[in-house]
Amino acid sequence: MEVVISQDILKANDTIAERIQANFERTGIFAVNLLGSPGSGKTTLLEQLAKHLSVSLRVAVVEGDLATSKDAERIEKLGWPTVQINTGGGCHLEANMVEKALASLPLNEIDLLFIENVGNLVCTAGHKLGEHLRLVILSCTEGDDKVTKYPPMFQKTNAIVLNKTDLLPFTDFNVEQMEHDARLLNPDVEIMQASSRTGEGVETVAHYLLRKRDCYLAETGH
Amino acid sequence: MEVVISQDILKANDTIAERIQANFERTGIFAVNLLGSPGSGKTTLLEQLAKHLSVSLRVAVVEGDLATSKDAERIEKLGWPTVQINTGGGCHLEANMVEKALASLPLNEIDLLFIENVGNLVCTAGHKLGEHLRLVILSCTEGDDKVTKYPPMFQKTNAIVLNKTDLLPFTDFNVEQMEHDARLLNPDVEIMQASSRTGEGVETVAHYLLRKRDCYLAETGH
Numbered sequence: 001m002e003v004v005i006s007q008d009i010l011k012a013n014d015t016i017a018e019r020i021q022a023n024f025e026r027t028g029i030f031a032v033n034l035l036g037s038p039g040s041g042k043t044t045l046l047e048q049l050a051k052h053l054s055v056s057l058r059v060a061v062v063e064g065d066l067a068t069s070k071d072a073e074r075i076e077k078l079g080w081p082t083v084q085i086n087t088g089g090g091c092h093l094e095a096n097m098v099e100k101a102l103a104s105l106p107l108n109e110i111d112l113l114f115i116e117n118v119g120n121l122v123c124t125a126g127h128k129l130g131e132h133l134r135l136v137i138l139s140c141t142e143g144d145d146k147v148t149k150y151p152p153m154f155q156k157t158n159a160i161v162l163n164k165t166d167l168l169p170f171t172d173f174n175v176e177q178m179e180h181d182a183r184l185l186n187p188d189v190e191i192m193q194a195s196s197r198t199g200e201g202v203e204t205v206a207h208y209l210l211r212k213r214d215c216y217l218a219e220t221g222h
Numbered sequence: 223m224e225v226v227i228s229q230d231i232l233k234a235n236d237t238i239a240e241r242i243q244a245n246f247e248r249t250g251i252f253a254v255n256l257l258g259s260p261g262s263g264k265t266t267l268l269e270q271l272a273k274h275l276s277v278s279l280r281v282a283v284v285e286g287d288l289a290t291s292k293d294a295e296r297i298e299k300l301g302w303p304t305v306q307i308n309t310g311g312g313c314h315l316e317a318n319m320v321e322k323a324l325a326s327l328p329l330n331e332i333d334l335l336f337i338e339n340v341g342n343l344v345c346t347a348g349h350k351l352g353e354h355l356r357l358v359i360l361s362c363t364e365g366d367d368k369v370t371k372y373p374p375m376f377q378k379t380n381a382i383v384l385n386k387t388d389l390l391p392f393t394d395f396n397v398e399q400m401e402h403d404a405r406l407l408n409p410d411v412e413i414m415q416a417s418s419r420t421g422e423g424v425e426t427v428a429h430y431l432l433r434k435r436d437c438y439l440a441e442t443g444h
Binding site for chain 1: 259260261287288289290292293311312313340341342343344345361363364365367368370371372373374386388389392
């Protein structure tokens, strides 16, 4: 019984996600679902990406959190239109929350939309939000065993950013092991390294997103 | 409808948790629910605590993970009886999983039981597992805003261990701010600092647990 209900809910979520995606494709918005543990550096990475993306693209952000608008306030300082979703205890964003939030954004004036999910390596993996790309931020301080311990997250992502590389020398994180484990689960996954604190490597992430957006525009005939 | 079902499930969970707790109290087991983000250092802290606890107490561990038995293998090396629960994608431990796992442990020969939950700052907060104490491990690399961003976790815990203090000088973590925010949500919360990597501060955590166990034994007439 319980499982049937869950599946129904997931199916309903996917239907809304498809509707959101179709809506994005009408205006040429490329949407990225930004995922990772609490404190993996998602918001700080966005702050760093602004330096590389704001030049050529109109970016907007949907921020998901249990409580507070701290992240949205940080993003607004970048000059990007931002909507904060407070899930009120909910552990992940759902497509219906995103659909409502989008009503507050100028959809005709957005090239790239980041949806920053709640910090969670589990429940967020199961919910599509209309995104074209998933980017998981894994900080090296979390340990190299996270990929095998939280497989759905790493199986379903398009790319992993190994973050906080400025702290790498102070940890026992084995980069090769993590890359090996990730490719075993997900052979096509793109793996990049960055420090959202120093900005090192962030340009590579920005170029990856621009390249993926170009593909998307070509595929959708924009 | 959906909400009613969720409440029923939570109520059923609490009933099992109470049964587990009553069972613990018959034999004088003191149970600790160990919570925190993925990679906050829960298993490493247990490894360090072993040096201080194994002298005087018989310790056992229930390990919760989505997949793999990596953590249980690490704990078994300490000579502590260990059971691994794989939730198969589930984002938190539930009381019925713990109750089944306990059947594999020698309950008459345990003084202190750690239940290491799935790495998650959200869903784990809502599920009682029969524990007498909750200990949240927050690593400084996650940032000082986690307390206000994930309030239920920090509201419902007895204690917080600020972990990875060896990395504190390399972060912008504001310890006073975090402590202030935590006490605003939860005035009685105990806050300790430790580095599960170097072992610094772990003795204080061990003493806190021993003190809390003594109280519990006195209260339950053991």
